[in-house]
Amino acid sequence: MKNVEVTVLRYDPDEDESPKYQSFPIEAKKNMTVLDSLFLIVEDQDPTLSFRCACRLGMCGSCGMLINGRGRLACRTKIEELGDKITVQPMRNQTVIKDLSVNxxxxxxxxxxxxxxxxxxxxxxxxxxxxxxxxxxxxxxxxxxxxxxxxxxxxxxxxxxxxxxxxxxxxxxxxxxxxxxxxxxxxxxxxxxxxxxxxxxxxxxxxxxxxxxxxxxxxxxxxxxxxxxxxxxxxxxxx
The missing domain is CATH 1.10.1060.10 (Alpha-helical ferredoxin)
Structure with a gap:
C-alpha cells in the first residue's frame, strides 16, 4: 500500500456559489484504479461525492473525467501510474450536474x-x-x-x-x-x-x-x- 492524496473538484450548482477543491487521503493498493478510490471516498469519508459509472470494465464509457488534467476513463486509470497526488475534475465542455457528473x-x-x-x-x-x-x-x-x-x-x-x-x-x-x-x-x-x-x-x-x-x-x-x-x-x- 501507499498513501495517495486524491483532490476532487466539488460543485453543486444548487448549493454552491463556485467550485472548490477537496482533498482525501487514500491508502492505495496495487492495481487500484481512480474509480476505486472514488468509491472508497464515498464509503469511508464523504457519501455526498457524486460521479457516474456503470460497467467498471472500460466498455460503457460512463466514468469519463479529467484526471491530472487529461481526459480518461476512471475505471481504466491505475493510481500507481499517476504518482502520490491525483487531481480529478469533471469533463469540460459540458454542464456540471454535481461534482464529477456532467450533463x-x-x-x-x-x-x-x-x-x-x-x-x-x-x-x-x-x-x-x-x-x-x-x-x-x-x-x-x-x-x-x-x-x-x-x-x-x-x-x-x-x-x-x-x-x-x-x-x-x-x-x-x-x-x-x-x-x-x-x-x-x-x-x-x-x-x-x-x-x-x-x-x-x-x-x-x-x-x-x-x-x-x-x-x-x-x-x-x-x-x-x-x-x-x-x-x-x-x-x-x-x-
Missing part, C-alpha cells in the same frame, strides 16, 4: 443530428453482406469501437470555442462510418448534413480528440476523410 445532453443531441443509424437501400441484396476479401470492411472497422464516452468532445477546442454550434468529433466519426458504407441509403444526405457550417469543416485539426480516445480511435483523421469525400463529390469524382 451530456448536448453530446447526444449532436449525435442525433448526423442520423447515426443505418438506412437500408430499397434494393439491399447486392450489399447485404460484405465479403471478407473485398477491403470494404476495413474502411469502417477502425471506428466501430466507439463507446460514446464523450472524452473526445470534452477535449475538443472547436467545441470549447463554438459550443454546440460544432457537432463534435464523436458524431462526425459515427457519420463517416455510415457515409463510407456503400450499403447505406442515406450517404448523400448524411454527407451534406455533416459538411454544413457546424460539421467537418468546423474542425481545426488540433488533435486533442486523438490523444484521449480510450479505444484508440482517431476522429481527426476521420474528419479529414469526410472533407475529402465532400470535395471529391463536388468535383464530380468517385467518393
Amino acid at each position: 451530456m445532453d448536448n453530446f447526444f443531441t449532436n449525435m442525433e443530428k448526423v442520423k447515426p443509424y443505418f438506412v437500408p437501400k430499397e434494393d439491399t441484396d447486392e450489399f447485404s453482406i460484405i465479403p471478407p476479401s473485398s477491403g470494404r470492411r476495413e474502411i469502417i472497422d477502425e471506428n466501430q469501437d466507439c463507446i460514446t464516452c464523450g472524452l473526445c468532445y470534452q477535449s475538443c477546442d472547436a467545441v470549447a470555442i463554438r459550443g454546440n454550434d460544432f457537432i463534435g468529433p464523436a458524431a462526425l466519426s459515427r457519420a463517416y462510418n455510415l457515409i463510407a458504407d456503400e450499403r447505406d441509403g442515406a450517404r448523400e444526405e448524411r454527407l451534406d448534413l455533416v459538411t454544413e457550417e457546424d460539421g467537418a469543416f468546423g474542425c481545426h485539426s488540433f488533435g486533442a480528440c486523438v490523444e484521449v480516445c480510450p479505444k484508440g480511435i482517431k476522429p481527426m483523421v476521420t474528419i479529414q476523410k469526410i472533407k475529402m469525400k465532400k470535395i471529391k463529390r463536388s468535383l464530380g469524382l468517385k467518393w
Whole structure:
C-alpha cells in the first residue's frame, strides 16, 4: 500500500456559489484504479461525492473525467501510474450536474443530428453482406469501437470555442462510418448534413480528440476523410 492524496473538484450548482477543491487521503493498493478510490471516498469519508459509472470494465464509457488534467476513463486509470497526488475534475465542455457528473445532453443531441443509424437501400441484396476479401470492411472497422464516452468532445477546442454550434468529433466519426458504407441509403444526405457550417469543416485539426480516445480511435483523421469525400463529390469524382 501507499498513501495517495486524491483532490476532487466539488460543485453543486444548487448549493454552491463556485467550485472548490477537496482533498482525501487514500491508502492505495496495487492495481487500484481512480474509480476505486472514488468509491472508497464515498464509503469511508464523504457519501455526498457524486460521479457516474456503470460497467467498471472500460466498455460503457460512463466514468469519463479529467484526471491530472487529461481526459480518461476512471475505471481504466491505475493510481500507481499517476504518482502520490491525483487531481480529478469533471469533463469540460459540458454542464456540471454535481461534482464529477456532467450533463451530456448536448453530446447526444449532436449525435442525433448526423442520423447515426443505418438506412437500408430499397434494393439491399447486392450489399447485404460484405465479403471478407473485398477491403470494404476495413474502411469502417477502425471506428466501430466507439463507446460514446464523450472524452473526445470534452477535449475538443472547436467545441470549447463554438459550443454546440460544432457537432463534435464523436458524431462526425459515427457519420463517416455510415457515409463510407456503400450499403447505406442515406450517404448523400448524411454527407451534406455533416459538411454544413457546424460539421467537418468546423474542425481545426488540433488533435486533442486523438490523444484521449480510450479505444484508440482517431476522429481527426476521420474528419479529414469526410472533407475529402465532400470535395471529391463536388468535383464530380468517385467518393
